[in-house]
Amino acid sequence: MDIMDVIRERHSVRQFKDTKISDEIRTQLQDEVEKLNKESGLHMQLFFDEPDCFKANKPHYGMFANCRNYLAIVGTKSPSLDETAGYYGEKAVLFAQSLGINSCWVALTHAKSQAVINPGEKLVIIVALGYGITSGSAHKTKPLQKLCSVDEEMPDWFKKGMEGAMLAPTAVNQQKFKIYYKDGKLTAKTGIGPCTKIDLGIVKCNFELASGHKFED
Structure with a gap:
């Protein structure tokens, strides 16, 4: 699939089907994340079948449904970490989209993740992953x-x-x-x-x- 087709098709999705991601796709995602970690020096980690990170224990968590898979973007603290996390996280997100996996970037509205955070590192952001009930919709843009x-x-x-x-x-x-x-x-x-x-x-x-x-x- 052409990369622009992938970019056009990818929208934020918060409501997911109760469908497990297949072992084959999990392996492809893991391999891609490992490759991106080597390129970037990040410590991105994938979690599957782990619902606790999006437990509905706060009112605004209600916008998420059946969110049981996510990518935790972790890296060594530095002035450039946030930008690096966004850049390589997006590569992972678009790869997931090419496999039919929907996503949503989540900065604050999640509970504690299972990410391993080593000394000198921090969790930058999380990306929810799964099969969306819908494929989402395009956002408005400035001129x-x-x-x-x-x-x-x-x-x-x-x-x-x-x-x-x-x-x-x-x-x-x-x-x-x-x-x-x-x-x-x-x-x-x-x-x-x-x-x-x-x-x-x-x-x-x-x-x-x-x-x-x-x-x-």
Whole structure:
């Protein structure tokens, strides 16, 4: 499946079917996460058939149903950890989507996970995984012109990248990012707010996969 098809099909899903993920798909997900951990230095961990992380012991947990599988994104504390977590977490999310597994990024509305957190590490964020009751729906987006700045006629590859970036999930759909192409250099910045650095990593991942071009920073 083309990566843009995967990006377009992936939406946030919080209501899951009571269906187990097959052993074959579990193995594929584990192999991908291990590969991404080696590339990134992260300590991402997958958990299956573990409902305690999303127990309905707080009112706002009610938006989740049958959430028994998740990816815990853990890494060594550093100024770049959140962005790295977003970037490589999104690669895992899109791989899961290509296998028919729906997902939802979850920053706060979960209980204690079973993730192993070594000294010097922290749990950045969790991604709920499973077979969605629905495939979710597209989020609203800001106008293209508010999310990027180009000092020349916008290249076709940049337009493709922006399509991917605009489809990226961001916390409460805030889209506090801006992508720049100036003097042949591709850069991106984020605003201030909860999860914005994680969001920036997700956005960069989508842009690079969609455009085939890498960021300078």
